[in-house]
Amino acid sequence: MFFPNLFPKIPDARVEYHEDFYAFAKAEHLKNTLLEEVPWRQNKIKIFGKEYDEPRLTQLYGDEGISYGYSGIDFAALPWSETMKSIKIDVEKVAKMTFNICLVNLYRDGKDSNGWHADNEKELGENPVIASVSLGQERFFHLRHNHNKEWRFKFQLHHGSLLIMAGQTQHTYKHQIAKTARKIEPRINLTFRKVVM
Numbered sequence: 001m002f003f004p005n006l007f008p009k010i011p012d013a014r015v016e017y018h019e020d021f022y023a024f025a026k027a028e029h030l031k032n033t034l035l036e037e038v039p040w041r042q043n044k045i046k047i048f049g050k051e052y053d054e055p056r057l058t059q060l061y062g063d064e065g066i067s068y069g070y071s072g073i074d075f076a077a078l079p080w081s082e083t084m085k086s087i088k089i090d091v092e093k094v095a096k097m098t099f100n101i102c103l104v105n106l107y108r109d110g111k112d113s114n115g116w117h118a119d120n121e122k123e124l125g126e127n128p129v130i131a132s133v134s135l136g137q138e139r140f141f142h143l144r145h146n147h148n149k150e151w152r153f154k155f156q157l158h159h160g161s162l163l164i165m166a167g168q169t170q171h172t173y174k175h176q177i178a179k180t181a182r183k184i185e186p187r188i189n190l191t192f193r194k195v196v197m
């Protein structure tokens with residue numbers, strides 16, 4: 001795969017950013033439709049034996065029969081809605097590959113977040129490609145290298161943008177969406193993935 005839009009330049013990773021993947025009006029329409037139509041769920045996470053609400057709402061869409069899990073949470077995927085199907089087709093054109101699941105996140109406000117992690121579940125194969133569409137409130141996306149402390153990056157994910165992480169990225173870096181004290185609007189993020197086993 002060739003990466004023409006490496007922004008910013010991140011060593012030891014493959015990260016491609018398409019800021020204007022969706023024009024403003026289209027991005028607004030998709031955000032409002034998904035806010036309404038997705039049956040958002042509140043997952044519980046266990047930390048040292050105690051249960052907490054995950055700091056965001058989520059849902060999983062995917063091809064029939066595919067299930068996917070992380071941090072001990074197992075989802076059965078919902079069938080693709082018309083909206084989700086159309087976004088998947090648009091993403092696949094740019095990524096030049098197909099995806100069979102999409103994990104959808106709703107960050108309701110600045111208290112919602114996604115802690116440091118890598119999307120390296122074994123179902124995603126050796127070098128997972130994660131194609132991530134952002135709608136609504138811009139939030140900072142952080143990347144930090146697992147060994148070199150100087151390789152830390154932080155950039156805004158714009159309304160209507162597409163970020164693709166590929167190659168070794170899930171082995172060499174962790175990423176997060178941090179909390180913020182600013183008073184902000186909701187953000188939807190869709191991460192398309194390919195379960196290969």
Ligand SMILES: O=C(O)CCC(=O)C(=O)O
Pocket residue numbers: 103105114119132134141157175177189191
């Ligand atoms: O919200 C984002 O931009 C990132 C989401 C993410 O990292 C994930 O769902 O694995």
Ligand SMILES: [Fe+2]
Pocket residue numbers: 117118119175
């Ligand atoms: Fe992730």
